[in-house]
Amino acid sequence: MEAARAKKTESQRREARAGTVLEKGRPMLASTRSRREKLQELFEEWLRERGRTWAGLQALAKYDVEQLNEILIWYGQWLYAEGKPYYHLSETINMFSLVCPQVRRQLQPAWDICFSWQRQEPPVHHTALPWQILLGMLSISMLWGWMDVAGILAICWGGLARVGEAMAARRRDLVLPDDVGVDCGADGSMILMAVMEPKTRFKAARHQCVKVDQPQLVKLIRCAFQPLRAEEKLWPRSGATLRARFQKLLSALGIPPNAVAGVRDFDLASLRAGGATWLMGSTESPELVRRRGRWVTAKVMEIYIQEMAAMMFLPRLEPELRENIFHWANAFDEAFEFVVWCKSLGLLPKYWLFLLQQGVIYA
Structure with a gap:
């Protein structure tokens, strides 16, 4: 009996391996x-x-x-x-x-x-994006009607996700509280995103998960992606378009190239480094940060943790520029409420900024 079962198992393996050759x-x-x-x-x-x-x-x-x-x-x-x-x-x-x-x-x-x-030529790592600049970029992005851009930035920063992972994800890979019919997390503020082909799939788990639990980012992600159909991609455009819009948002905040001498300019990879740095400062738990970022070792994780660099970036800016960043960061909640109001009326995103420029007051 055992011999017959073993022979059947070998036959199934042989069929599954047909046409596949192990490479040297x-x-x-x-x-x-x-x-x-x-x-x-x-x-x-x-x-x-x-x-x-x-x-x-x-x-x-x-x-x-x-x-x-x-x-x-x-x-x-x-x-x-x-x-x-x-x-x-x-x-x-x-x-x-x-x-x-x-x-x-x-x-x-x-x-x-x-x-x-x-x-x-020592390697220069991606500069961590401070949370104040992130909120400022999200505020502007929402008012411009770029909800998909805002959602991707929120996932990458809040979930410590690689940009490529967020761009490849579809709506079916995103688990919102609405999808399960109950609140996710103790306070109802948690979003999960499945990463089916992660970078470390041959060294760690093949199927991994991104978790976002910052309340402000959670409500933004829900607003941005909840209406999508299951097969729709979270980011349906090219990577070049996302990079270009990221730079436009930085310019709208008033952050010029080479804003701080000797510090590398922000790019899309700054989101993951910024989220990891913020999480380390908030929790003081290296193991939590390592698990959230899905790094195989703490040594790799330490490349992304730039607490001092993130802390010192804003103080080195001109006072007027800092105040502008703080203004937009503090406007996040108001910008989000405006977007929700516009969506409740069925207004297309391309009209949102025009309404603000015309002095429309929402209630």
């Missing part, structure tokens, strides 16, 4: 493979110009690792002089290590040139 080497995403193929083409062209070949380099890995390291160092110095980004060198070394795994532990001299590069 370490598994990688298609995007990573494509990037490394392009880097290999660039490296091979560089080798040909110097009278060498890719096959010859592989042969060196068998009998002259020292010369192999010298060539990789030479290539790294050329990349640096040509103004190429750091990942060109690090990914090239990683790619060669996969092709010739027997020399992986013998490429320390080549990695040393990478460390030297990073010492000359």
Whole structure:
């Protein structure tokens, strides 16, 4: 009986695996493979110009690792002089290590040139977006009728979500209190978003979840996305459009490029860093922040926690600019009430700002 059951199970596995071949080497995403193929083409062209070949380099890995390291160092110095980004060198070394795994532990001299590069050009992380600037951007976004923009910003900042995850999500992936018929959370203010293909799906849980429980952000997300049909995407436009609107909102707040000397300008990735930094300051719980952000290790999480940078950004701005930001941040509740009033009347978003400009008073 057991033998028959085992044979049936093996047959089912064989059918499920039909047409699938296990690849040699370490598994990688298609995007990573494509990037490394392009880097290999660039490296091979560089080798040909110097009278060498890719096959010859592989042969060196068998009998002259020292010369192999010298060539990789030479290539790294050329990349640096040509103004190429750091990942060109690090990914090239990683790619060669996969092709010739027997020399992986013998490429320390080549990695040393990478460390030297990073010492000359330390990596600059995304600047954390303070909550005051977030609320200001949300206020303006609502009054402009950009409810989908406001909803995406709220999910990414409040839920520590990657921008790509929020852009790929559909209405069916979003769980609002209205969808389950009862309040979510102790105070009825919690929203969940399923992330079906997260970045860390091969290292952590394959299906992950984003949680937003800040009351102001929850009511905004509900207002923005509750009417959508199940198959509709939360963000139906391109990533370039979202980036452009993000920058327009910063400009509307009066925040210019290079607003603070030596501090990287805000971008969409600043939302995740800003939410993580705020959550750490509010809870003083690194483990909670790590779980909310779905980071595999605390070391990776610490890259995003920039409490001092976020705290010092606003004080370094001009007083007039700070006051403008605070004005828009304090206007969040009033802007949201205006949007709710407009939606209750069935007014299209493109008319909301016009009504305000005409001095229409809502009740």
